[in-house]
Amino acid sequence: MTRFDVIAFDADDTLWHEIEHYHDAEAQFVAMLSRYHDKAYIQARMVETDIRNLKIYGYGVKGFVLSMIETAIELTEGRVTGNEIETIMQFGREMMNAPIALIDGVRETLEQLRQTHPIMIITKGDLFAQETKIARSGLADLFTHIEIISDKKAADYRAVLQRYSYVPDRFLMAGNSLRSDVMPVCEVGGHAIWLPRDNTWVHEQVPDVDKSHFVALATIRDIPAWVQRTEQGY
Numbered sequence: 001m002t003r004f005d006v007i008a009f010d011a012d013d014t015l016w017h018e019i020e021h022y023h024d025a026e027a028q029f030v031a032m033l034s035r036y037h038d039k040a041y042i043q044a045r046m047v048e049t050d051i052r053n054l055k056i057y058g059y060g061v062k063g064f065v066l067s068m069i070e071t072a073i074e075l076t077e078g079r080v081t082g083n084e085i086e087t088i089m090q091f092g093r094e095m096m097n098a099p100i101a102l103i104d105g106v107r108e109t110l111e112q113l114r115q116t117h118p119i120m121i122i123t124k125g126d127l128f129a130q131e132t133k134i135a136r137s138g139l140a141d142l143f144t145h146i147e148i149i150s151d152k153k154a155a156d157y158r159a160v161l162q163r164y165s166y167v168p169d170r171f172l173m174a175g176n177s178l179r180s181d182v183m184p185v186c187e188v189g190g191h192a193i194w195l196p197r198d199n200t201w202v203h204e205q206v207p208d209v210d211k212s213h214f215v216a217l218a219t220i221r222d223i224p225a226w227v228q229r230t231e232q233g234y
């Protein structure tokens with residue numbers, strides 16, 4: 001008998017590289033405004049604006065672009081030019097159109113796991129952007145369920161589990177973010193695998209977390225063996 005009824009995966013920075021696009025755009029943005037202010041100051045203000053705006057725009061590139069524009073207007077005291085705003089919009093278009101680069105081992109691991117368990121995507125963000133990324137990833141056919149939700153708090157996971165009649169104790173979620181993929185899943189009584197990445201977005205870093213409710217694995221390739229060990233004798 002299997003221990004888990006479903007294995008769910010986060011998408012951005014779990015299945016494919018995403019945060020690098022944000023860092024690249026942010027570096028170009030900071031360079032563009034560096035004649036107005038110190039780079040560290042620009043970056044700090046941009047991060048502050050972006051996090052503040054999450055509750056207005058939600059997660060994703062479009063909100064990030066609006067936050068860059070807002071930061072540029074503030075930091076230049078309104079002197080930012082139309083051409084500079086066009087450049088910022090171009091950063092956003094490049095992010096949206098960037099080819100999907102799968103993280104090493106993703107396809108093989110998913111193909112292996114789906115032999116024994118239904119697999120699922122649970123991702124947060126802009127519906128259109130996430131749909132197109134999933135389609136362009138070439139992975140969509142591997143998944144039994146795909147859920148694109150606007151946030152990943154405990155209540156959001158509870159709603160997803162209810163929608164599919166999954167029992168929390170038999171639900172396993174894997175992702176790169178402690179804040180979004182691990183802690184809320186543990187909170188609802190599920191199980192989580194944390195796949196840490198070096199450059200996890202500052203908003204996603206959660207210090208001093210109780211590590212007894214989940215396991216951290218080095219790469220997605222380690223999941224099948226962990227699942228097999230966990231399910232042995234179950």
Ligand SMILES: [Mg+2]
Nearest residue numbers: 010012013176
């Ligand atoms: Mg992620």
